[in-house]
Amino acid sequence: MVAAPLALMTSPNTFQPLIADKFFTNSILSRPPGAFPERIPSQTFPAEADRYLLYIYPGCPWAQRANITHKLKGLQDVIQVVVLDSLEPGKGWCFSGEGQFGHRRCPVFGCKYLKEIYEFAAPSYDCRIMIPALLDKQTKRIVSNSSGEITRMFISAFDDLLPLARRESSKGSGGLLPAQLLAQIDDFNAFAYDSINNGAYKTGFSSCQKSYTENVTRLFDGLDRVEALLSQPGHSPYLFGSHVTEADIRLFPAIVRFDVVYHTLFKCNLKMIRYDYPRIHAWLRRLYWDESTSHAFKDTTYMQIIREGYTRAAGETIVPIGPLPDVVPLSP
Numbered sequence: 001m002v003a004a005p006l007a008l009m010t011s012p013n014t015f016q017p018l019i020a021d022k023f024f025t026n027s028i029l030s031r032p033p034g035a036f037p038e039r040i041p042s043q044t045f046p047a048e049a050d051r052y053l054l055y056i057y058p059g060c061p062w063a064q065r066a067n068i069t070h071k072l073k074g075l076q077d078v079i080q081v082v083v084l085d086s087l088e089p090g091k092g093w094c095f096s097g098e099g100q101f102g103h104r105r106c107p108v109f110g111c112k113y114l115k116e117i118y119e120f121a122a123p124s125y126d127c128r129i130m131i132p133a134l135l136d137k138q139t140k141r142i143v144s145n146s147s148g149e150i151t152r153m154f155i156s157a158f159d160d161l162l163p164l165a166r167r168e169s170s171k172g173s174g175g176l177l178p179a180q181l182l183a184q185i186d187d188f189n190a191f192a193y194d195s196i197n198n199g200a201y202k203t204g205f206s207s208c209q210k211s212y213t214e215n216v217t218r219l220f221d222g223l224d225r226v227e228a229l230l231s232q233p234g235h236s237p238y239l240f241g242s243h244v245t246e247a248d249i250r251l252f253p254a255i256v257r258f259d260v261v262y263h264t265l266f267k268c269n270l271k272m273i274r275y276d277y278p279r280i281h282a283w284l285r286r287l288y289w290d291e292s293t294s295h296a297f298k299d300t301t302y303m304q305i306i307r308e309g310y311t312r313a314a315g316e317t318i319v320p321i322g323p324l325p326d327v328v329p330l331s332p
């Protein structure tokens with residue numbers, strides 16, 4: 001299970017090889033949709049407790065979406081979270097046994113590398129070995145390695161195993177994915193993925209000036225659009241009104257990283273969230289600090305790991321310490 005402390009230091013060598021592996025660049029180009037078409041619940045993958053494992057890396061924004069939903073829904077006793085803490089050149093995600101999480105091998109299968117797990121759990125999969133990955137211990141198959149799909153499954157697929165109060169069906173229009181908002185949330189998610197979540201990566205790893213300029217412009221247009229949305233009736237304090245929805249969960253990991261790493265290391269530097277986007281900033285701080293979200297957003301934000309991971313991904317060795325604070329308090 002993932003522990004919650006935020007202030008942590010990983011081994012200084014943990015991410016040394018990132019840039020040599022062209023890790024993030026390739027990830028952007030090869031995020032294959034639909035590699036694992038089956039969902040929970042289904043005949044192959046029924047919703048059962050202690051059957052599924054979620055593999056994450058605490059610095060990864062895509063894994064954070066799944067981790068936030070896992071915590072928000074209170075799935076701790078239903079789905080185990082296993083933390084990979086290192087990336088080795090040519091070998092990919094692995095258990096280093098160092099740092100906060102400290103596994104030397106997968107606590108369930110005894111493997112050192114995630115690719116060993118993919119080899120038996122997805123033998124015909126031929127794309128990059130990615131996290132998050134949701135695995136079925138019983139069939140020893142990967143259910144999905146898409147953060148969007150995993151997040152959506154976590155929202156309701158295991159509800160029969162949860163107390164009534166935590167089920168989507170008990171929440172009506174206050175659920176994470178209310179039926180009447182589904183189409184709007186899908187549209188928002190598609191726009192936000194392209195221009196913001198993945199837009200920051202496309203900006204940071206642009207290989208020429210033209211592509212950088214296009215991507216950074218699109219990214220800030222996207223942020224301007226979110227800022228405007230949050231001023232509309234029915235779109236505050238959260239993106240779709242008075243309750244957190246899937247749209248908030250999916251956007252949050254990009255915004256909480258924005259000032260701290262994307263602004264500096266990905267050259268997303270036309271504006272900063274904390275100074276230039278008052279509504280997005282208020283939205284971010286509320287999600288991060290407000291106790292009504294059981295600290296699901298704060299406790300899954302491992303800022304020191306984030307700073308170190310992106311620094312190495314950008315080919316740098318000195319980890320920037322600002323801006324501080326990582327997230328401005330609700331009442332500064």
Ligand SMILES: N[C@@H](CCC(=O)N[C@@H](CS)C(=O)NCC(=O)O)C(=O)O
Pocket residue numbers: 023024026027028031032060061062063092128129130131132145146147148
């Ligand atoms: N489509 C995936 C993308 C996930 C992704 O890009 N994960 C990165 C880590 S932040 C990864 O595992 N990259 C490994 C690689 O490309 O080799 C999702 O949204 O879940």
